[in-house]
Structure formats: structure tokens, C-alpha cells
Amino acid sequence: MKDLFQYGNRxxxxxxxxxxxxxxxxxxxxxxxxxxxxxxxxxxxxxYAISLLLRIxxxxxxxxxxxxxxxxxxxxxxxxxxxxxxxxxxxNSGEELFHFDSDEDVFCVYSQYIDDLMxxxxxxxxxxxxxxxxxxYLNMSEAAEx
Numbered sequence: 001m002k003d004l005f006q007y008g009n010r011x012x013x014x015x016x017x018x019x020x021x022x023x024x025x026x027x028x029x030x031x032x033x034x035x036x037x038x039x040x041x042x043x044x045x046x047x048y049a050i051s052l053l054l055r056i057x058x059x060x061x062x063x064x065x066x067x068x069x070x071x072x073x074x075x076x077x078x079x080x081x082x083x084x085x086x087x088x089x090x091x092n093s094g095e096e097l098f099h100f101d102s103d104e105d106v107f108c109v110y111s112q113y114i115d116d117l118m119x120x121x122x123x124x125x126x127x128x129x130x131x132x133x134x135x136x137y138l139n140m141s142e143a144a145e146x
Contacts, residue, residue: 001105005043008051008101008110015048016112032118037125042118051101051110052121064131068138074102076138081109083137084123092116 030042030050039060043051054060056074065072070079078100085098097116101108109124111117127137 001103004053004106005045007043007053007106007108008049008099009045010048012048028114030118031115032121037121040121040125042121045110049110049112050114050117051108052117052124054107056105056107061128061134064128064134067131068135070138074104074107077107078102078109079141080127080134080137081107081120081124081141083140083142084120084127085109086140087137088116088120088123 028044028050030044032042034041037052039058040052040054043053045051054077056072056077059072062072065076070076081098081100089097097113098109098111098120101110109117109120111120127133
């Protein structure tokens with residue numbers, strides 16, 4: 001397992017240059033309260049990006065995943081998040097705003113679009129409200145795959 005601050009982080013020269021952001025980029029503010037997205041949490045990679053993480057060992061919604069025929073591993077979380085992202089992109093006209101850096105221990109989605117990722121964090125947390133909602137987003141992700 002990597003150090004938590006390594007997930008979703010890149011070398012400085014690997015980040016996309018965002019033309020509307022001046023250099024040096026001012027500090028960003030995390031406006032999502034931890035209790036709004038718990039047990040997910042955010043790791044800032046100032047000045048470039050932010051990561052949303054979940055420790056798989058916490059077993060969050062593992063029982064719901066099992067009832068849906070899955071295990072609740074990082075790949076399952078990525079699949080759920082892709083369904084949420086699909087809806088997010090349809091409603092916000094954004095494409096390829098989010099990237100994944102998960103492994104067997106930690107689910108991670110990250111972005112340079114900091115406000116969008118904080119909004120996505122709340123959406124992913126809401127998508128976990130119940131088994132039916134989770135199933136809907138898992139199916140949306142599956143339908144999008146070639």
C-alpha cells in the first residue's frame with residue numbers, strides 16, 4: 001500500500017496545464033465538510049489537484065456490494081464511481097475530468113478540477129444511500145463500457 005498522499009498525485013511536470021489558472025495557483029479551499037462524505041476523505045495536492053479516497057478495509061457498503069454480486073473491492077468502487085461520473089458529465093458537459101489511482105487497499109479518484117471533484121464526492125456518497133441506488137449507478141457504468 002502506498003502512503004495516502006501518493007494516491008492521485010503526479011510529478012509536477014505531469015499535470016495538465018489549465019490555461020485559465022494563473023501561475024502560481026492560489027491555494028484552494030476544501031468546502032466539503034468531512035461528515036458530508038465520510039468515510040471517504042479528501043487529500044489535497046496543492047497547487048494542482050485533489051484526491052477522494054476510501055480505505056477498502058473499512059468495509060463501507062460491503063454487504064450491499066455482496067448482495068449485488070460484487071465484493072466491494074476498489075474495482076467495484078471504480079465501477080460505481082464511473083456510473084456517477086457518467087451522470088455528472090451528462091449534467092455538466094464535462095469529459096475526462098476525473099482519473100483513478102486505486103489499488104487493492106484504497107479506492108482513489110482524483111482531478112485537477114477541484115470544485116468538480118468535491119461535488120462528485122458528495123454525489124458518490126449519495127449514490128451509496130441504498131442498494132437500489134448503488135445498483136442503478138453500477139448498471140450505468142456497465143452500459144457505458146464498450
